[in-house]
Amino acid sequence: MPNSKEEISIFKPYLTVKSDYVGGKPKPATAPNQKIYKLSSNENLLGSSPKAIAVIREKLLSLNEYPSPTDARLCEALATFYKGELPATQFMGANSGSELLEMIARAFLDVDLECIISSPTFMPYCLFAEKQGAKVVDVPLKGDQFDLDVEGILAAITPRTRLLFLTTPNNPTGSYLPAATMKKLIEALPSHVVTVVDEVYYQFTDAADYSTAMPFVKAGKRVIAINSFSKAYGLAGLRVGYAYSTPELISYVKQLHRPFLLNSLSLAAAIAALEDVDFITQTVELIQTEKWFLYPQLDELKIKYWPTQGNFFLMRPPVSPPVFEAKMLEQGVMVRPVENFGAKGCIRITIGTREANEALVRGLRTVYTTL
Ligand SMILES: Cc1ncc(COP(=O)(O)O)c(C=O)c1O
Structure with missing residues (x-):
């Protein structure tokens, strides 16, 4: 001492x-x-979602019981929802998109490590990174149409970069990342950079060249997609979200799951909402x-x-x-x-x-x- x-x-x-x-x-x-x-x-x-509300009403009568200890049922429902494009093992649930973003920051960032954001964007990325002691590097969106600065991002990557946040559609600009730009960027990234594609508003897109992260995850790229039940499903108060990625990255981030992470109302409501076409x-x-x-x-x-x-x-x-x-x-x-x-x-x-x-x-x- x-x-x-x-x-x-x-x-x-x-x-x-x-x-x-x-x-x-x-x-x-x-x-x-x-x-x-x-x-x-x-x-x-x-x-x-009325289906979510109906199932919550039912579940209210069994709040004395613990929920399922894992998110397995939600992951099965997600595999069905995505028509088998990925197996259930490539999904994970959590208490909101925000919690997933925070888990990803905890999983990959640390003091002396870096992440890249492109402002204007959803600022909690910075909050979660800074709470890990990591440095946030901002490569701002360009021009009046808020285009992603692909060259600027590639130039900002260092051996300490671990995460790149892409938000499409982007909050607050409403802009999106065309599929070809996303492809060019993801293919140029070194393997020590994980791309987080935040697609919580994807349901609202109508641009012909919009793409989710799905093709990149299926191609085995180091990409994690973030989704939420807060927006289109109208369940912001419940706090439920999900991610999908490669088997390697999902099982790594899932290390941060504690038993009974999702409560029984969230689990049941999210599964019901997915069916509420x-x-x-x-x-x-x-x-x-x-x-x-x-x-x-x-x-x-x-x-x-x-x-x-x-x-x-x-x-x-x-x-x-x-x-x-x-x-x-x-x-x-x-x-x-x-x-x-x-x-x-x-x-x-x-x-x-x-x-x-x-x-x-x-x-x-x-x-x-x-x-
Ligand atoms: C771009 C973006 N990502 C993630 C989130 C987080 O959503 P939630 O934590 O409600 O699931 C939001 C919420 O506003 C958002 O706008």
Whole structure:
């Protein structure tokens, strides 16, 4: 034991650093007759998968029993959902896409190691990497269309790089990575770099050259795909997500699973939601219809916005994002400033139901005419 009076710190320095990432705000308490449309967290405004809700109701009567100790049943359901493209052993479940991202950071990152992100993007990647003591290298998206800087990413790779985060569709820009670009990048990566393809909004895409990570995983590339039940399935409050990858990478990340990781409601609801084709079809059709309802109205108001592949869109208001957020809230609509995602001067807005979108357009019209 050292003989000095100097105290030995028990704290890991990187766990004492406060992150500036704050998640979306909940709905504020309102006057009884005031309706608030929450378009700030990319939730499903149609609600949740009815099949998931029905099975949760059933399971409520057996909460005294432990759930299955593993995610095996969910993985079987995922293998069926993906029509046997991968065996069940190449899937894993967890308590949300965020938990999977955090597990991947724990599995591959450490002090002196690095990961690459491309801002503006989903900032918890940085939070999870920094909590492992790793360095985050940002290779920003390029130009007005937020294109991935493939050459910049390849140039940023060092022997210490372990993870590359690709988000497609990307939050908050709504942009996506064309299949050919993804292929070019993944094929050029050295084997010590694992690509995390975050595809939690994949259901909403309509671009002909959109690709999930599936072909790359099937080809045995070091790629892990992240998915969530929070968005299209409308189960954000339940916290369930899944990943798929090569047998090598899935069994490695699964080392971080503890027994009974998923609770019985999550397990049952996720499995039921995967079978709820009607709900997903209805949700996706709504977003497709409503984005084309919104675009002309945004054009009419001369709003700078970016067409989207997600269930949200990015726009740049003529005043600072927090001021705009407050003005829209006065109109009963919650929107999300995304400067802390790296999108300077921008706001992200979820596409809702027709009723919510009409309230949004009314709110925008009022705010823009009074600015
Ligand atoms: C791009 C992206 N990835 C992952 C997540 C995490 O989703 P969840 O933790 O709700 O599954 C989100 C949530 O907003 C997201 O936008």
